[in-house]
Amino acid sequence: MKLTIIGTGYVGLVTGTCFAEVGHHVICVDSDANKVEMLRRGGIPIYEPGLEELVKKNVAAGRLSFTNSTAEGVEKSDVIFIAVPTPPQPDGSVDLSYIERVARDIAGAMTSYKIVVDKSTVPVKTGEKVAETIKRYCKAQVEFDVVSNPEFLREGFAVDDLMKPDRVVVGVRSPRPVAAMKQVYEPFNAPIIVTDINSAELIKHASNSFLALKISYINAVSILCEAAGANVQEVATGMGLDDRIGRRFLNAGIGFGGSCFPKDLSAFIKISEQVGYDFRLLKEVQNINAEQMERFIKKITETLWVLKDKKIAVLGLAFKQNTDDVRSSPAIDLCQRMLKEGATLRVHDPKAMDKARAVLPNVTFVDDMNDVAQGCDAIVVATEWDEFKKLDLERSREALSAPIMFDGRNLFDPQEMEKLGWIYKSIGR
Ligand code: UGA
Secondary structure (H helix, E strand, O other), X not given: OEEEEEOOOHXXXXXXXXXXXXXXXXXXXXXXXXXXXXHHOOOOOOOOOOHHHHHHHHHHOOOEEEEOOHHHHHHHOOEEEXXXXXXXXXXXXXXXXXXXXXXXXXXXXXXXXXEEEEOOOOOOOHHHHHHHHXXXXXXXXXXXXXXXXXXXXXXXXXXXXXXXOOOEEEEEOOOOOHHHHHHHHHHHOOOEEEEEXXXXXXXXXXXXXXXXXXXXXXXXXXXXXXXXXXXXXXXXXXXXXOOOOOOOOOOXXXXXXXXXXXXXXXXHHHHHHHOOOOXXXXXXXXXXXXXXXXXXXXXXXHHHOOOOOOEEEEEXXXXXXXXXXXXXXXXXXXXXXXXXXXXXXXXXXXXXXXXXXXXXXXXXXXXXXXXXXXXXXXXXXXXXXXXXXXXXXXXXXXXXXOOEEEEOOOOOOHHHHHHXXXXXXXXXX
């Protein structure tokens, strides 16, 4: 099929690339000329495992191309996906101005029937607004359909999630676009659920909020575990073996971050407020998440007493493993808090150091994780990178003034660490 994706951020670029990989012809549109140039040359602006190879392969095969021109994308494709940012506003609501702009641009370029698919995460009823906007700004009297097709990929696993989705949600107003949408997704062999547009939009916010709730739930349980001398990982495993619960997203830590959960929770609370419902449960999810960080900082200060003039080694800056994304990263938040207390920091992240430089100007970036502890008073684990489990514990212990580790992601075994002579503090164990 001929498909156009407008927006080459995480969602747009990975979606476009995976559509090309299964044989569709894809045009990716972005207003940023430098980005388009970079992509044409085979470079990619984000770190996402497996993506670069796929982009190169599909560009070479002539199935994937990049342009600045929305008009070109609209003209040459039958199905146009919108994958532009929907950033939060200070009051928690969503800024939909990029979506509105793109809807107008698409309308202005349409000369024949098009299916306009929203992939960005948007509040319920946005599809209705997009349809109204296109109708208003469309010069010719052409027919079109608006579809809601939320994306569920996780950063760091985006290619895998896209190629093997658990489900594909297609929200429509009429049956007309359904066949084409099924054709787009047929190669992915996933269950396709067809709903009305409002339900599809709600599925996305309700899913992300539920996952955030799951994390806050286990974080709250971790407090009980600490008080009772239990182990939150064992509790999570015991709970997770129940199919109805599942083990995933039951990892206690310093809280969730990233560009999705915090934003989507606020938006969902705001949307509920607008229809007259006070979603108190989700407000508590936010509170628990914020408190989790406070509790961790308290753990650090209780042990080190004063942070002023202490040298702390930090492992992890990204908001989670397998990504270079530091947006709303709990690790960055933690670093900024410790800096504010007067600590000096030596930090390491396998992929996120370049992006972290802009938000952490006064820290020492260390290329090798095994050098990060040099001359420090303690080491803090802030991101769940698998490779941190291979830290040279002996070398790090010798490099520290005292063998103290605060593990905000439960990467090490408490008993092992104690045996090795560490003062080791983790979460809920
Ligand atoms: C999330 C959802 O998982 C995706 O399904 C969704 O498509 C995406 O948002 C989106 O709306 O675009 P993402 O933000 O990439 O994906 O990251 P997650 O893997 O969900 O992790 C979010 C945060 O939760 C991270 O800070 C991570 O460290 C934390 N987390 C995750 C935990 O603290 N514990 C867990 O058990 C799992």
